[in-house]
Amino acid sequence: MTREHQSNPADVLGDLIKHFETSPEGGIDTASCPVRDVLDRIGDKWSVLILTLLAREPKRFSALNRVVGDISKRMLTQTLRSLQRDGLVERTVYPTTPPMVDYRLTDLGRSALEPLAGLIVWADRSHDQIRQAREAFDHKGEDMPLVS
Amino acid sequence: MTREHQSNPADVLGDLIKHFETSPEGGIDTASCPVRDVLDRIGDKWSVLILTLLAREPKRFSALNRVVGDISKRMLTQTLRSLQRDGLVERTVYPTTPPMVDYRLTDLGRSALEPLAGLIVWADRSHDQIRQAREAFDHKGEDMPLVS
DNA sequence: CGGGATCCAGGCTGATACTG
């Protein structure tokens, strides 16, 4: 078994999964699974995008609002709050008039960039294949021979 | 600038973001962003878990249902369908009675394991810090001095 | 400027029951 970098992704995941099989019947207890917890966060509509936008430098609330465009202030606030709550983003208020607030990544937030970048690069690269697969799937209803 | 492996995650993300800034006013057009597209998929409640469970070997519908435990057949079917539609998972029907169906990762699906594993490992490792940050945040309502 | 509060529509999701 030649391991490329460190180990096979399938094995890494397999081990982690085992680690989560803590419920009585051997099932996976959603509540006690840290991964679900984190995934739910990155799964929300905006978190990853915000994190990504803050990757290079701090940004002000209105700047984020402007760049994203189709996010409401409500959701921007909410997203930033939960990121702040999770310790990924730091909020700084400058007591000027009118008030100025900026957001920057914490060390923890920055540490998320690497795995996130991996995923995003994968998404970017696989996008075409996925689109093709979707079209193929949608095109024919369900008439392919699955097994002879 | 010493680049560790290949380049700084912040730079990778920065470049990708630029790539998505295709809307007229310089904002990010959600619709044309492949990353949002993919992230929405992995963001759903079960996809990543299913992908992870299929990492090692194919599994039958009922096996998946049993392992996950708290997923309804409805959602399992739906999740598997969308994964199949995206070309990440392959469905095989054996025309026996009663019918038997199994699911396995495609090459594309397997290619997703690596970035996914990165993210999951990060989630697993950061879980404690995040929990602590949350408690700290929740504990005190909002009385920390932000800037003198 | 940077939010908080409220109202409301829509989609996601689970529970249940039925089918081939």
Added chain:
DNA sequence: CAGTATCAGCCTGGATCCCG
């Protein structure tokens, strides 16, 4: 066994108005 169908609740997220 492997789904499909239907119904109902919840939560997300947008729109709007208001405040410091």
